[in-house]
Structure formats: structure tokens, C-alpha cells
Amino acid sequence: xxxxKKPRSKLARFVSNHALLIGFFVIIxxxxxxxxxxxxxxxxxxxxxxxxxxxxxxxxMTYVFIAGNMDLSVGALITLSVLISVDLHDKIGxxxxxxxxxxxxxxxxxxxxxxxxxxxxxxxxxTLGMMMILRGVMLLYTGGQLTWVDNPNETWFSIFGRGxxxxxxxxxxMLFVFVIIFELVLKKTTFGIKVQATGGNPNAVKxxxxxxxxxxxxxxxxxxxxxxxxxxxxxxxxMKFQIEIAFGHEFSAISAVILGGTSLSGGFGSVYKTLIGxxxxxxxxxxxxxxxxxYYFQWIVQGVVIxxxxxxxxxxxxxxxxx
Amino acid sequence: xxxxxxxxxxxxxxxxxxxxxxxxxxxxxPPTDSSTPSPNATDGKRDxxxxxxxxxxxxxxxxxxxxxxxxxxxxEEEFKGQVEFYLVDSQGDAEKQLSDIxxxxxxxxxxxxxxxxxxxxxxxxxxxxxxxxxPIINTNSGIDVSAQKMLTAFSGPSDYNQGYQxxxxxxxxxxxxxxxxxxxxxxxxxxxxxxxxxxxxxIKGTEIEIIASEPADWSTEKAQTIMETFITKYGKEIxxxxxxxxxxxxxxxxxxxxxxxxxxxxxxxxxxxxxxxxDAIAEGKQYASVLQSPIEDAKLALQLAVKVAxxxxxxxDNRIPTFVVTKNNYKDFERPSW
Amino acid sequence: xxxxxxxxxxxxxxxxxxxxxxxxxxxxxxxxESFFSVTNMLNILQQSSIYGTMALGMTFLIISGYFDLSAGxxxxxxxxxxxxxxxxxxxxxxxxxxxxxxSFFLGSINGILVTKARISPFIVTLAMMITGRGLTYFLxxxxxxxxxxxxxxxxxxxxxxxxxxxSITFIVLLTVSAIVMKYSKHGRDTFAVGGNADxxxxxxxxxxxxxxxxxxxxxxxxxxxxxxxxxxxxxxxPFLGYPDGAIMIITCVVLGGTGLQGGYGSxxxxxxxTIAYFMFRNGLNMMNVTTAYYYILTGAxxxxxxxxxxxxxxKRKKVLQEE
Numbered sequence: 001x002x003x004x005k006k007p008r009s010k011l012a013r014f015v016s017n018h019a020l021l022i023g024f025f026v027i028i029x030x031x032x033x034x035x036x037x038x039x040x041x042x043x044x045x046x047x048x049x050x051x052x053x054x055x056x057x058x059x060x061m062t063y064v065f066i067a068g069n070m071d072l073s074v075g076a077l078i079t080l081s082v083l084i085s086v087d088l089h090d091k092i093g094x095x096x097x098x099x100x101x102x103x104x105x106x107x108x109x110x111x112x113x114x115x116x117x118x119x120x121x122x123x124x125x126x127t128l129g130m131m132m133i134l135r136g137v138m139l140l141y142t143g144g145q146l147t148w149v150d151n152p153n154e155t156w157f158s159i160f161g162r163g164x165x166x167x168x169x170x171x172x173x174m175l176f177v178f179v180i181i182f183e184l185v186l187k188k189t190t191f192g193i194k195v196q197a198t199g200g201n202p203n204a205v206k207x208x209x210x211x212x213x214x215x216x217x218x219x220x221x222x223x224x225x226x227x228x229x230x231x232x233x234x235x236x237x238x239m240k241f242q243i244e245i246a247f248g249h250e251f252s253a254i255s256a257v258i259l260g261g262t263s264l265s266g267g268f269g270s271v272y273k274t275l276i277g278x279x280x281x282x283x284x285x286x287x288x289x290x291x292x293x294x295y296y297f298q299w300i301v302q303g304v305v306i307x308x309x310x311x312x313x314x315x316x317x318x319x320x321x322x323x
Numbered sequence: 324x325x326x327x328x329x330x331x332x333x334x335x336x337x338x339x340x341x342x343x344x345x346x347x348x349x350x351x352x353p354p355t356d357s358s359t360p361s362p363n364a365t366d367g368k369r370d371x372x373x374x375x376x377x378x379x380x381x382x383x384x385x386x387x388x389x390x391x392x393x394x395x396x397x398x399e400e401e402f403k404g405q406v407e408f409y410l411v412d413s414q415g416d417a418e419k420q421l422s423d424i425x426x427x428x429x430x431x432x433x434x435x436x437x438x439x440x441x442x443x444x445x446x447x448x449x450x451x452x453x454x455x456x457x458p459i460i461n462t463n464s465g466i467d468v469s470a471q472k473m474l475t476a477f478s479g480p481s482d483y484n485q486g487y488q489x490x491x492x493x494x495x496x497x498x499x500x501x502x503x504x505x506x507x508x509x510x511x512x513x514x515x516x517x518x519x520x521x522x523x524x525x526i527k528g529t530e531i532e533i534i535a536s537e538p539a540d541w542s543t544e545k546a547q548t549i550m551e552t553f554i555t556k557y558g559k560e561i562x563x564x565x566x567x568x569x570x571x572x573x574x575x576x577x578x579x580x581x582x583x584x585x586x587x588x589x590x591x592x593x594x595x596x597x598x599x600x601x602d603a604i605a606e607g608k609q610y611a612s613v614l615q616s617p618i619e620d621a622k623l624a625l626q627l628a629v630k631v632a633x634x635x636x637x638x639x640d641n642r643i644p645t646f647v648v649t650k651n652n653y654k655d656f657e658r659p660s661w
Numbered sequence: 662x663x664x665x666x667x668x669x670x671x672x673x674x675x676x677x678x679x680x681x682x683x684x685x686x687x688x689x690x691x692x693x694e695s696f697f698s699v700t701n702m703l704n705i706l707q708q709s710s711i712y713g714t715m716a717l718g719m720t721f722l723i724i725s726g727y728f729d730l731s732a733g734x735x736x737x738x739x740x741x742x743x744x745x746x747x748x749x750x751x752x753x754x755x756x757x758x759x760x761x762x763x764s765f766f767l768g769s770i771n772g773i774l775v776t777k778a779r780i781s782p783f784i785v786t787l788a789m790m791i792t793g794r795g796l797t798y799f800l801x802x803x804x805x806x807x808x809x810x811x812x813x814x815x816x817x818x819x820x821x822x823x824x825x826x827x828s829i830t831f832i833v834l835l836t837v838s839a840i841v842m843k844y845s846k847h848g849r850d851t852f853a854v855g856g857n858a859d860x861x862x863x864x865x866x867x868x869x870x871x872x873x874x875x876x877x878x879x880x881x882x883x884x885x886x887x888x889x890x891x892x893x894x895x896x897x898x899p900f901l902g903y904p905d906g907a908i909m910i911i912t913c914v915v916l917g918g919t920g921l922q923g924g925y926g927s928x929x930x931x932x933x934x935t936i937a938y939f940m941f942r943n944g945l946n947m948m949n950v951t952t953a954y955y956y957i958l959t960g961a962x963x964x965x966x967x968x969x970x971x972x973x974x975x976k977r978k979k980v981l982q983e984e
Contacts, residue, residue: 035556043555050548072908115964121971122921128908129963136956144381144388145661146570148599153580162581238544240573240599243382245544251904255787263781289552295510295537296798303792307774310784381952412952417805417898418890422708426946429704430695443807444894447818467807510803510899538803 019312020261020276023305027280031287038290045169051282052171053078053230053237053246058253058274059175059182060226063219065254065262066186066269067212068199069116069123071223074250076134077105079243081231083138085157086241087147094157102228108134109224110217117216135247144243152239161237171233175275178226183271195219200267256281259306280305372632373407374625375432377423377448379440379464380415384541384570385597385661386617390463393621402625406632417444424448428455434475434628436460442513446470458631462624464513475631478623478641482514485594485613486521488647492611493522493531493563496590500530501562503590504553506546506575508567510538518567518594534560539571546574554582563590569600569612576603596648601658604650611649614656619643677970678917678933685937689944696947703823709939710831711889713932716913717838718882720931722875723914724842726855726923727782729771729876731789732883733906738797739764739887740897745800747808757888764884765877767793772873790907798899807896814895827889834885838928847874855923883910912963913938918970937966 015022032039057074064071081101088097112130116123152158163170186192197204198212205212234246259277262269281302288298381391391410398408411427413420417440427435428451435457439445442465449470452459458475465477493503505522508515515538523533535553539546546566553561566572572593579585585608593600596612603609620643630637648656673680690697715732722729739760746756767789774785808814819826842848850871853861862868891897911921917934919926941962945955 037556040555043552046551046555050551115968119968119971121964121968122915124908124921125912125915125967126964128905128912129960129967132956132960132963134960136953136958136960139382139953139956143392144383144385146385146597146599148573234544238547238574238577240543240577242384242541242543242570244384244540244542248904255791258784258787264783286552289537289549290556292535294799294803296795296803299791299795300799301795303788303790303795306784306788306791307780310780310788311774311778409949410951411946411949412955414952417894417896418711418901421893422943423946425704425708426943429698429701430947441805441894441896441898443805444896444898446807447814447893447895451818510798513805516804 020259020273020280020309023309023312024276024280024283027283027287027305031283031290035287035290038287043286043290045167045172047279047282047286048172049169049237050286051278052169052175053234054249054252054256054281055175055275055278056171056178056230056233057223057227057249058256058278059178059271060219060222061250061253061257062260062262062269062271062274063182063186063195064123064223065257065264066199066267067195067216067219068264068267069216069219070127070254070264071112071220072124072127072250073108073112073130073134074223074227074253075247076131076138076250077108077224077227078231078234078246078249080108080134080138081105081228082235082238082245083142083147083241085232085235086149086239087142089149089155089157094155098157098232101231102225105224105228105231106221109221112224113217113220116220117213120213131250135243138243142241142243146240146242148240157232158236158239160232161234174229174233178229179271179275186269186271191215191218196267196269198267199264252281255302255306259309261310371404371406372433373409373430374434374436374628374632375427375430376408376410376436377420377427377438378410378412379420379438381410381412383415384568386568386595386615389661390617390621393618394625397622397625402629406629413440415440417441420445421448421451424451428452428457432457434458434460434632436462436624436628437466438462439464439466439513442467449473460624460628460631463620464517474639476627476637476639476641478627478643479620480615480643480645482517482594483521485615485645486518486523487525488521488613488645489518489565489592489594489611490522490525492592492647492649493565493590494526494529496592496610497531497563501590502532502534502557502560503563503565504550504557504561505533505536505565506539506549506567506571507536508538508571509540515567521594522565531563533565539567539574541568541570543570543574543577546571547577548574550575550578551581554578554584561589563592563610566591566593568595569593569597569603572603572609572612573597573599576608579608596659597661598659601648601653601656604648604653607650611647614646614648614659616643616659617661674973676918676930676933677973678930678937678966681966681969682933682937682940685941685944689940689947693944693947696944700823701943701947703825703828705936705940705943706828706831707825708943709935710825710827711886711893712910712913712939713831713935714834714889715882715886715910716931716935717834717928718879719910720838720914720919720926720928721842721851722879723911723919723921724855724923724926725851725872725875726858727775727872727875728786728907728911728921729879729883730783730786730907731767731771731793732786732879732910733902733904733908734790734793734797735764735767735880735883735902736887736890736906737897737899737901737903738767738793738800739884740891740901741797741800741806741887741899743888743891744806744808744897747810747813748806753810753813760888761881761884764880764887767884768877768880769873771880772876775876776869776872786907790903794903797901797903801897801899803899805896805898808891811895813892817889817892827893830885830889834882835928835932842928847871851875852924855925857924909938916963916966920974 037043084101085097115121115126159170194210194215197210198215256277257274260273284298284302411423413423420440435452437459445466453473461474461477463479507519537549539549564575566575572591590610592611594613596614600609600612623641623643627637743756743760771785774780775782817827850866854868854871858868913935914931916937917930919930
């Protein structure tokens, strides 16, 4: 369906390409004007720090989505990572517990990736089932009890969640580094192109010998790895573990990815845009808290914001006839 | 290759079923009593009474965990061979609880201990038990007043009273005036609602003002996030923090720590004491908390249930004592194991 | 003698859920005498009725190639709405009708956004889920609310000849759905659109209308589910259906063997999948399985069922190719 290409003003093109970023600024400006302390160094840094856990996990979730799948076990994986790193911190030392947390998550990622990639079972139920299994296992292990790190101020483990470097929260630096790495890999390496092909272009996959099964496996391993790291940030922040600590986070990560414009059926997406999605959601949460409005307002707005952003994005693309 | 995987998976599935079921705390082999089990047994009397429990959510937090562990321990140590005990867990789902109650009725329990997810949504379940002739011990969280006549007994603490006690502690700490923020429990849950109500009623008429309230869902992490934001927004205005339990106060303390405000000048009270709260009170960082022992809660409920199963009569209202713990008296109490 | 045996094997391979149901039934019957009774089977049927009804609507949508992440929240919203209306003075009948109209409306929003605005259904239904959650809390003010009419609970908790009204409603709706799916134009179009939307379009089917109708059917059945739930509890809670209400509904459909890619499936399969899930849950209760094992076993069996189904699907294809 080719419509004639009307000459588009540079402004219109700029707006449509950067709709997400513009929307983000609109939200920031709105809250800054509407409240006293939204726009303050302390609050903005706080916002950033609070966005990191979801943000780090969302980097890899973007890849999973681009390849055409979803990972519902992310919340449980983050919880697992918190559990291992916090519970074993005092028993075997921070470094071994961190490595163990990462290793366990990766094992789960491999299992997920195998069943979805090689056995070609739909990711929704598989990762849902895995989430339930993890939940049960953690319940068995902890017996539902809390666990925590003694002397949280005296361990280098605290740097993940609480540290700052030159005034910027350490987890935020990690987040930015990850976003840059993941985005570059996606757009500039053959691996990245393969991921996009796996999700969007099954013919290309068939005829160019791309092993889509391996690609899917790797995306799930990444998702598990990033969830593990996100868990380290969370565990380091709270220095405590509670069984409910991160359930539901998978939906936050998914919402951020969706907000950033990546969708299940596209085969395209951008980690940088996911980051903006994460920041938008964090700003909405923080902003509404600052405004003192009831907590459920943010959900109503969030849903509408998603639709507006994405709708705008889609409509402008449609005008250009690039669909 | 794939076929082998399929076969292995199926076998694994069946094996997991067997081991999983056997690994449960109370495996139930077919009863070896004289009456042969028939599919439609309407009068199949067991040789020992069966106590069923519809639980609000095992593993929700430390309190429910210790409560449940206490029940199992008591079964092992005290009541083994006298009664059988089955526990079904609604995992926080009010509708599942109704289904669970139906299952307990199917199992023909002799007594049911009920820990409701929702005070009002559980009423049809209460009615079903009542009409099936099964006595009900309502534990920990009360059901709606309108249905209480169908109960045999209530046992446990009172969330409302504890909230009230925490409120009184706050009045004491602040000398009757000051601005406080509230971090409440899971929005919509009866426990959270009662604790808020108790606190709010206690401070009525004083000059203490709640300037903000957010649900922290009993989560330390969420509480930390919310408290950080409150600190940014209100800063030094905050004189006190009311936390719906010590899981939340732990998050609040973390946030105050990070902001360098953790010198005890801000009064924190909570209606449920955890170990972390106990330590914080000892160090002077938290003002007060209320000791509500899940061990006592569970013990009382099970004891009452066994009595009823044996045909003994019991009182309707059975409260476990709750104590306000502050820096002045914490040494009188044992550090909680939860 | 070989022909009937082969027919049975082919049937079991085609409808993998049936042998699974039988295995579950057998295992629990052996280990629990309370399980193996007519009243318990009716009990299971009643427990399956609410999700079963919602899964019927979801089946239509999945066969046409989509799924609806907002179904759980629409259920919660409907439950709260019907109670709020009753508290505001509406009669029982009027509150139910109004609620169903609202869910109809929500479904049409989903449909229009997907077909006319061309936004990905994942995004639309996710946004609807988030917004709907906010609206639900807004309606009830974050509290649990109960109905002023005691009679309202008689519907969901009442029985006739030992069979509950909920079960009867479910079976009636099941029959209606089966007839519509097999014998109506909409039913045939649904399969066509799910199989190959372009071909369906070229064959003159109004693809957009078919999709929109299915979104409406899905939301409407979620609305019915919400009314049923509200009647069952004579109350509503704000956290109904979130976060994994929709996922559970989809699970019930997929367990039966209807594929998420669309184009094939049936409501009878959904019946099988729903019963399997609730029979499993009931059986675990009857055997006093602790919560931790409940999660582990449920997660494991979910993964096992869909994996088996997938593998059988491959075998089916191979067998068909060989013949």
C-alpha cells in the first residue's frame, strides 16, 4: 500500500523519530513545574537509582523480544540472585556468592533458552512455568524466612546498589554502560543483525543459514545474566531478602521494552529506546509520589502514555509509508 | 532424539509427581481402617479427627512462615496420632480460598481453622462450612462482623489494636504533635486496613498529622524506595514514620541511613515486631514496635481446634497478648526468631 | 485389530491433553481417597467454571492469531464495577448488564486500536491492562468492597441437583461457543484469519471486523468472569486478575493444545486444558502438598504439557507427511 511520499518538513521527521524522547522531556517538565522538589539533584539521582534494577534487566529483555519471545521468569531470577548474594554473603563471602548467583541464573537461562529455542515451545508458558518452579524452590530453601547481610556498611558488595562515582550512582553507570554495549552489539554486529532476523524475517533465517535456535538460546542466557546483575543491585541496596521482593518486575521490564517501541512481532527494536521507556516509567512513579496523588493514578497514566507514544510512533510511520 | 526427550519428560513428570507428593509434610496413604473407601462415602468416619486449615498465604512473610512451622511442629510433638492435619494455601487469592474451602469440605474435615485473605469475600466460604456442619476457628484476621455468628471461635491478635498501640507509642514519642508519614501494607488487604485504622484512630484529637501515606506492600525494597522519595519531598518536616510492619521499617531505616538521618531523631513505630525491629529498638533507631508472636497465635489456634475436634467446648473470643516494645523495656522480651 | 488402536493413538497424539488428564486423574485417585468421588469431580468443575468461561473468549481470539493481556484486569474491573454499582443503588440485574456493556466497550477499544490504529496487540492489551488496573483501584478506592445484596451470592454459590449454577453457566456458554465456532460464518472466518490473514483478506473476509469481534468476545467473557467472581465472593478485591490473570487464562487455552500462532484449536480443547489445570490444583490440595512443592509441581507440569504437545505436534506433522 504505497501512498505518495509527501515532502515532510524536517521538523515533522525529527519529531516522529524522537517522539519517545520528546515525550520523556514533556513528562519531566510537567512534574518539575507541578511540584517543588521533582527537579532537584537529589531527586533526579534518586529516580535514576530506582530505575536501575528494572533498567538492567530490560536491556536483555529487549533482545528476547526482538527475537520474538518473552521472558516471564525475570522477576523470579532477580529474586534468586538477591537470595543467593544476600544469604550466602556472610557464609561464603561476597565474591563467591555473587559468582554463584550469576551462575545459577545462567543455568536457568540455558534451560529456558533450550526449551524455547530448540524445542520451539512458546516462551510464555515455559517462562511462566519456570517462574513458578523458581518460586517454589526459593520457598523451600528459605522456608519463607527473611535473610539479610550483617554489617551492610562494611562490605564492598554495597557498591552495586549504594555506591557513587563522581556523584553518579554506581548502578546508573552500570546501566548506561550496559545500554551502550547492548545497543552497539544489536546495531553494529552480525550477531545483532541475526537477532533481528530471527524475530522479523523467518525467510532470511531459513535461506541464509542463521541458526535461530542458537540465537534464541543466547538471548535467554543474556536475559538471565542481566537479571542476575539486576538482582545484585537490588540485594546490595536493601541488604535483605524477602520472598516477594521482585515478583512482578518482569512486567515492569516488559512495559519498558514495549514503551520503547520494541514489539513481539517486529524483529526490530532499540535498547536505547528501552532505556527511555524505563526512565519514563520511573519518572511517572516518582512524579506521582511527589505530587501526592493516589498511587493508582500512575497506572492509569502509564497505560495511556504507552498508547499515546506508540500510537504516535505508528501513525507517523504510516504516513511515511514505511510500514 | 526429540522422541527420547518427550518420553524422558513424561517419565520425569510422573516421577516428580510421585516424589513431590511423597515429599510433602503429611503424605496420605490410603486409610487402613476397617471401612473400605468407597467413592461416594457420605458417612466415612475417620478413626482420628481431621483438622483442615485454609491459610492466607504461606511464605508471604516471616510471620506466616513461623506460624505455619509452629503448626507442623506442634503436630509432630504434641498431637501426632491424635489428629490429622491438612493445610491448603490460598496464596493471597480470595477466590482460591473459596475453592480451597470447598476442597476442605470435600475432604470431610472435622474442624477448620480459617485465616481469611479477605474479611468480606470469605463469607460465602464461611457459610458453606457452617451449612456443612463444620466448626470454624477464625485465626489472626477477623472476618466481617455480619458473618461472625457462624464461627465457633476466634483466636489471635487484633490488627486494629496493634495499630492503635503503635499510634499511642507515636503520641508518646512525639509529645502529641508533629508530622508523620505512613507506609502501609498491601493495599486492599484487611490486615493493612485494620492497622491503618487503629493508628489513625489513636492519633485522633492530637496534633499529629499524617502528611502522606503510600502502600509499601510489606516489602522492604518498596518501603525503601518510598521512604527515599518522602525524604526528598519532605526532608526535615518528617518527625515520625508509621510502618505497617517491621519488614517495612527495615526499608525505612535503610533509606534514613543512606540520607544520613538515622540518628533516632525520627520516631518510627510499627505494629508488628520482627528481629530487625528488635535490633533497631535496642540501638535506639526505632522507637517502638508491638510484639505479636506468631508462635502463640498458631499454638492457640491449633489447641482450640483440637479441643473442638475432641468434642470439648471452648470460649468464643481468644486473644493472644500483645506487648508494646520500646527502648525502655525491650530487654524484658526475647529477641524474635522471625 | 490394529486400526482402532492406531486411531486411538492418533487421537491421543492430536489431543495430547486427554492422556494427560487421564494420568493426572489416575495418579491423584490412587493417592487420595477424597479426590476420587463424584462430588469432588463436580467440585473441580465448579472451580474451573470462572476461568473456563474466560478461556472460551480467549480461545476465539487466539485462534484468530492474537491474545489479550488485559483479560485478567478486565475481570477484576468488572467484578469491582458490578459491586460498586450495586452499592450505588443499582439493582442486581442492572448492575450486571451495565458491567457487561462496559466490558463489551473495552473489548471494542482493544479491537479498534489494533485494527484501525494498527498498534501491535501486545502493546494495546498491555496498556489496557495497566490502565485497567489503575481504574479498578480508582473505582474501589484501594479497599475491598462487598455487595449490599445478600442474594447476589446465591447465584455463584447455589446448586441444583448437586451441580452449581456456575458450572451450568460454563457448560451452556461452552456449548454456544462450540456451535458458533463450528457452524457460524464468524467461526469459519476466525480460523481463516488465524491461518493466513492475507489470504483471508483476499478471499473477501472483513479481517478487521473478525478481529474486533474476537477482541470483544474475549473482553465480554472476561466481564462475565468478573461478575461470576463478584457473585462467588459477594465482594470484590482490587488485586483481582493482576498480574497474571490473563496469563492463566491463556495457559488454560494453550494447555488444551490450541496454538498461540493461531489458525487451529477448539473450545473443547480449552475445556480440557482448564479442567486439567484445576484438577491438578485440587489434587495437590487433597494430597496436602505444601505450597513450595505446589509451585514446583505446577510449574513443571505446565512446561511438560506444552513441551509434550509441541513434540507431538512435530510427530503429527511427520506422520501426515508420510501418509
